Amino acid sequence: MGLPVRREWTIEVPDRPREEPLTLPPAEPDEIPARQPEEVPA
Amino acid sequence: MITQRTEAPVIGYRWWRVTLFGNLRAAGPSVRWPNSSGVMEALCAHERHHRAPAADCSCGIAACNDLETARRLLRHWHRWLPWTRLQRHVLGAVLVWGDTGRPVIVGEVRPDLYGRAGLQFRAPFARIVALSGGRRVARLARKLGVPIVRRADYLEAVAREISGGVQLKAAHGSPRWWLRLGRLALRGVFGLGFLLGLTVVTVARLWR
Numbered sequence: 494m495g496l497p498v499r500r501e502w503t504i505e506v507p508d509r510p511r512e513e514p515l516t517l518p519p520a521e522p523d524e525i526p527a528r529q530p531e532e533v534p535a
Numbered sequence: 536m537i538t539q540r541t542e543a544p545v546i547g548y549r550w551w552r553v554t555l556f557g558n559l560r561a562a563g564p565s566v567r568w569p570n571s572s573g574v575m576e577a578l579c580a581h582e583r584h585h586r587a588p589a590a591d592c593s594c595g596i597a598a599c600n601d602l603e604t605a606r607r608l609l610r611h612w613h614r615w616l617p618w619t620r621l622q623r624h625v626l627g628a629v630l631v632w633g634d635t636g637r638p639v640i641v642g643e644v645r646p647d648l649y650g651r652a653g654l655q656f657r658a659p660f661a662r663i664v665a666l667s668g669g670r671r672v673a674r675l676a677r678k679l680g681v682p683i684v685r686r687a688d689y690l691e692a693v694a695r696e697i698s699g700g701v702q703l704k705a706a707h708g709s710p711r712w713w714l715r716l717g718r719l720a721l722r723g724v725f726g727l728g729f730l731l732g733l734t735v736v737t738v739a740r741l742w743r
Contacts, residue, residue, distance in 0.1 A: 494563065495597060495655050496604075496611055498642035501590065502539065506632040506639045508660065510543035510699055 544632040545639065546664070546700040547598025547656050548605035548690065553623040557675055562612065562619070563597070569679065574662045588640045588657035595640060595657025598629050600703045602691055604644060604653025625675075626687045627666040628694035631658035646708035648715045654705045664698045665690060 551559040551568055559568040564580040577587035579594040588595025599605040605626060612619050633639045637659040644653040666676045667687040676683040684693055695702060 494612065494615065495593070495642070496608055496644045498655060499645050501640055501642045503638035503640050504539045504541055504545070506541050506545050508544060508632040
């Protein structure tokens with residue numbers, strides 16, 4: 494037995510907080526220097 | 536019927552009856568709170584074949600959007616079902632949410648004489664966030680693993696802090712002064728009538 498209600502409507506309610514869409518950080522340039530080919534003695 | 540959307544579960548406030556064995560039971564259909572999983576799911580008690588809550592039914596897990604409306608609902612029960620005054624009640628905060636095709640139904644409660652409106656939820660799912668009460672309720676809260684506050688007034692702050700839910704607000708109306716004055720006048724008339732009757736009876740007895 495509830496209180497008298499003037500009007501009703503519905504709300505969609507998630508069971509857990511909706512998370513912000515993941516935004517990945519911009520890809521950093523590869524800082525590892527390219528490996529030089531080793532000199533092999535003849 | 537308008538459909539809105541929230542970003543998180545909704546905080547609600549409700550009260551339960553405390554049994555002699557110290558358990559919580561819903562005031563309407565005598566369902567024990569909470570069940571083994573801690574999450575309550577609404578079932579229609581009217582033996583209708585629909586998923587609760589439904590717009591054309593009164594089923595669903597009931598909760599109010601604020602403590603004042605929950606207290607108003609308890610007073611409403613006490614007024615219309617006077618034997619409930621003899622029962623022990625506990626106020627608490629819950630989180631309510633829905634599912635696909637099972638939204639939470641919100642009812643806008645008619646404003647009282649002071650213009651205070653409120654919202655009443657009928658939800659498919661709920662779980663207890665916090666309870667309020669003394670030592671006996673503390674034992675129950677410990678058993679359920681939920682926090683307890685000594686004064687019910689702190690429930691809103693605690694629920695907002697720990698639940699991660701959102702609190703919905705109702706638009707309040709203006710106070711209806713004419714109704715308040717009318718009620719005051721009616722009480723005055725009844726009070727005067729009672730005093731007059733008492734005086735007449737006393738004088739008649741003394742006269743003999």
